[in-house]
Amino acid sequence: MEIGPIFRAMWRNRIGVALIALQIAFTMTVVVNAIYIINERSRLMARPSGLDEANLFYLRSVGFQEGFDEESTIVEDRILLQATPGIIDMTVMNAIPLSGSGSSTGVRVNPDANGPSTYTALYRVDEHAIDTMGLELIAGENFTTAEVRQLGRLDSGSTAPIIITEALAEALFTGGAAEALGNTLYWQVDIPMQIIGVVKQLQAPWPTFASIENSMLIPNNILDGQSLYLVRTEPGQVNTMMLRVEELLADSNPARIIMNVKSLEETRADSYRIDSSMARILLVVIVILVFITSMGVVGLAVFGINRRRRQIGTRRALGATQGQIIRYFLVENLIISGIGVTLGAVLTLGFNIFLVQTFNMPRIEWYYTPLGMLALVLVGLLAVLGPSRGAARIPPAIATRTV
Amino acid sequence: MLKMKDVGKVYRTELVETRALTSFSLDVDEGEFVTVTGPSGCGKTTFLNIAGLLETYSSGTYLLDGQDVSELGDRQRARLRNRKIGFIFQSFNLMPDLNLFDNVDVPLRYRGMRASERRQRVDQMLDSVGLLSRKKHLPSQLSGGQQQRVAIARALVGEPRFLLADEPTGNLDSHTAAGVMELLEQVNESGTTIIMVTHDDSLAQRARRNVKILDGRIQSIDQLADSRIPATPVSDRALSANA
Amino acid sequence: MLFYYLRLGALSYRRNPVLSTLMVMAVAIGVGSYMVVFTLNYVMGGDPIPQKSSQLYHVQLDSGDPDTESDPPEQLTYLDSMALIDADLPFPRTATSKFFAIVEPDGETRPFSVMGRGSYADFFTMFNVPFLFGSGWDRSADRELQQVVVLSRELNERLFGGVDSVGESVLLDGYNFQVIGVVDDWTPIPKFYDVNNGPFDPSEEVYIPWPQIINLDMQRSGNTNCWKPLDGSGIQAFLNSECIWLQFWVELADRNDRQLYQDYLDNYVREQKQLGRFQRPLNNHLYDVNEWLLLREVLPNETRILSALAAMLLGVCLLNTIGLLLSKFLGKAGEIGVRQALGANKASLFIQHVVEAGFIGLLGGLLGLGVAALGLQGIRILLGDLMVTDWIQLDTTVVTVTIGLAILSTIVAGLYPIWRACRINPSTHLKTQ
Secondary structure: OOHHHHHHHHHHOHHHHHHHHHHHHHHHHHHHHHHHHHHHHHHHHHOOOOOOHHHEEEEEEEEOOOOOOHHHHHHHHHHHHHOOOOEEEEEEEOOOOOOOOOEEEEEEOOOOOOOOOEEEEEEEOOOOHHHHHOOOEEEEOOOOHHHOEEEEOOOOOOOEEEEEEHHHHHHHOOOHHHHHOOOEEEEOOOEEEEEEEEEOOOOOOOOOOOOOOOEEEEOEEEEOOEEEEEEEEOOOOHHHHHHHHHHHHHHHOOOEEEEEEEEHHHHHHHHOHHHHHHHHHHHHHHHHHHHHHHHHHHHHHHHHHHHOHHHHHHHHHOOOOHHHHHHHHHHHHHHHHHHHHHHHHHHHHHHHHHHHHHHOOOOOOOOHHHHHHHHHHHHHHHHHHHHHHHHHOOOHHHHOOOO | OEEEEEEEEEEEOOOOEEEEEEEEEEEEOOOOEEEEEOOOOOOHHHHHHHHOOOOOOOEEEEEEOOEEHHHOOHHHHHHHHHHHEEEEOOOOOOOOOOOHHHHHHHHHHHHOOOHHHHHHHHHHHHHHOOOHHHOOOOHHHOOHHHHHHHHHHHHHOOOOOEEEEEOOOOOOOHHHHHHHHHHHHHHHHOOOEEEEEOOOHHHHOOOOEEEEEEOOEEEEEEEOOOOOOOOOOHHHOOOOOOO | OHHHHHHHHHHHHHHOHHHHHHHHHHHHHHHHHHHHHHHHHHHHOOOOOOOOOOOEEEEEOOOOOOOOOOOOOOOEEHHHHHHHHHOOOOOOEEEEEEEEEEEEOOOOOOOEEEEEEEEOOHHHHHOOOOEEEEOOOOHHHHHOOOOEEEEEHHHHHHHHOOOOOOOOEEEEOOEEEEEEEEEOOOOOOOOHHHHHHOOOOOOOOEEEEOHHHHHOOOEEEOOOEOOOOOOOOOHHHHHOOOOEEEEEEEEOOOHHHHHHHHHHHHHHHHHHHHOOOOOOOOOOEEEEHHHHHHHOOOOOHHHHHHHHHHHHHHHHHHHHHHHHHHHHHHOOHHHHHHHHHOOOOHHHHHHHHHHHHHHHHHHHHHHHHHHHHHHHHHHHHHHOOOOOOOOOOOOHHHHHHHHHHHHHHHHHHHHHHHHHHHOOOHHHHOOOO
């Protein structure tokens, strides 16, 4: 196949060629970066929380009448729930992982106010937390019932045994979990907290938190008139149990209301709503762009073919096979796409640098660009296939016909 | 009316220079009917395009009504084409998506005429070529001869004093061609100057003068008959529609 | 002549319906998608209170931890808020924070929880809060700890069926509050007076004099940050702490007032330094509404990324349109030649094709409105109840900009094809077609 004549024919229509090449370049820039953003978001969304999310829900019990006693209500509620078939366990917590709301604090290995402190999420729990959440205790032991304390509202911190995540242990001690066990952390400058256990994983409540894997469990509950229950159900029973438990608790004690009943799966969906929305929007953008650009390629090809009907007929009359006509247009398309994706590779990296610098995103992996180039070239070839087959069907007789 | 002296036209591309017209000199008087003949590619159409201010020339002088047209800008040339010159083409060049009325209306639009006056003139013109009843039709719904009559109506609607026709019968059968020819002769009799390019010798002989062109030069000018008729007002014309 | 050209444009559309429809679709998709992002940017990044945004100032005092380097805290401590409230200065001001409470309606209805806002009397006049019934309270209510409440329109519907409830009483956490006013629909986007707790959250359902939050020990809600351990326990230790949890706003009419207030703040902090607080260098700021929204980067990163992508999408669609217009106009070479022969000058041909391109743009814009509406609806569905989404819709500004942008960008895209078309030598296309 002679490249020279194809090039010369393209040169005569260079503006049209440039328009398509630019479209391909911009499309590639958007598509590759959009896929990269989608993958980036999916990676964030796929991080496990460490919890048995499918079988968990939570609710808030808020007292509002004189005579509401939070401490005894918790005890009664626990008895009630433990007697309910379908419920495995429950824990009273101050914050729910993934919910976007909770507390964090800084802890130190030494009681030195000027020493570096490591930020960690702070979960106030009881001895049922590990079982309820479905955490994996990799070292040490769980809290005992005796260790769990009830504090008044705004009680400042006091010493307590703690359980931390493996990630936090590794952040604090070179020896990781093994060294952490039995060691002491200092909270609020000089309050000592002895590490009695390490769990494999428990995410902080905020999906965007920089140290999302750093969490610390403290065995106490703050009596402030409201309590947050995390409830674990038998597999597949979350939805029925949410309704049943809400009713049970609301009826059992009219001095409080039950609110914010929500499953953990729903909570995860809400927390990552922006990310999943972004991914879907970008998917739509990709589809639209590829469609528009394909239309552009088809349009240019049809225009070029119509202009050259006679010429194509003449070629056929002179002995060109249908395959050769098709090949002519495919090669022409390949050249245009080649120019487009080369320019596109430069733009893609440029736009990625903009994303990296402006939005603190990690840099794109190397293989995205060549894959994108390949994909765009394939799209172009597919788009031009139809029109070029049409061109191949132009009868040779057209050459002798006067128009 | 038209005065060309030593007009030359050279087309240049990157590689070659083509001399389309060389030392072309011709005077056409008011009211004349001049035919131009010559083989394919001899420069007939180039001459017509220059005469009709569609193209510029490379050398020589061209006076239209005593005015040197080489100094005119696009706007003034367009104005002259609109007011003084009418064109008829071999392939009619009607606009396919405009109906007959709108096609004939085009030159008047560019003159900025009031709507009521335009309507009156277009209707009158279509009536005079016998196609008023079909004014809402599209050109594709007409026969070739009918299309050419619409094209003539369009050329004449602005009352030009100068009609340029490029092979006006080239796409028509001989019977229809004769009708169109008669129509043109009537137009000429009513005072409009006509220059017609043709390759049909029998048609060329019907004019007062016949210019023969070969390779961009005038080969001969044949004086055929002295049939000059005094000019009468255009509005008095009665154009028959027997084509 | 414009109508003539418009008619020619319409006829030309009919001649190449497929090509023309492709163009209209390209313009519609490009402009429509761009307008979706434009709407997000223009509302989320817009001025929520244009009449007063340059007179309302958010107060920022640097009471942060002297041992770390960080921006000044976004909120104020209780101590500082009270000092600023009590200052003997003539400027309207309010401290404000959120709480939640249980409402016990009369009759059968079960108690339910509401989000509330504690504020000072000036809050309502400062922020131009519209009232359906009654009004806000006056400053004496703040001082005298009156149990008065302002309801949102929705809560008033729920509790009183939407009638004028001024003078009625509402049980909040077991305390009787007297209704003094009902706010009409009021959802500033962004919720500038409290960007710390969700800049696109809905407005609160009840408003009470701020001191009642402490007085009646309501459930405080919202962002609380402490860099220093509390000195003891209980509410008093919390109030005396360096914990920041209040927003503070002041209304200053002009530069003079602003300077006056800045001096006052600096003096106040200098005094506090004497008492051992504010150990960081003097760094107090007054930000007006728009400065504050900009500083807090209220506009999410996502919309900024989408803006860039939408601009490129529009670019691709316009490149496409240029290509299609080129095919279309060059295909009209014959007609252009005839028109020139009949007396059209280049200027009138240029205008004719600008109008034709503009006509395509207009159709693209109209269809683009549909695309934009569809896109905005899609985003509303995607976001669900994550934030207030009522504003995600076409308004007159967006409609106007859509049509305008579509026409303008199609004409710009058409300039090169039009130039090429008008440059056609008329004679070459008249001979045979």
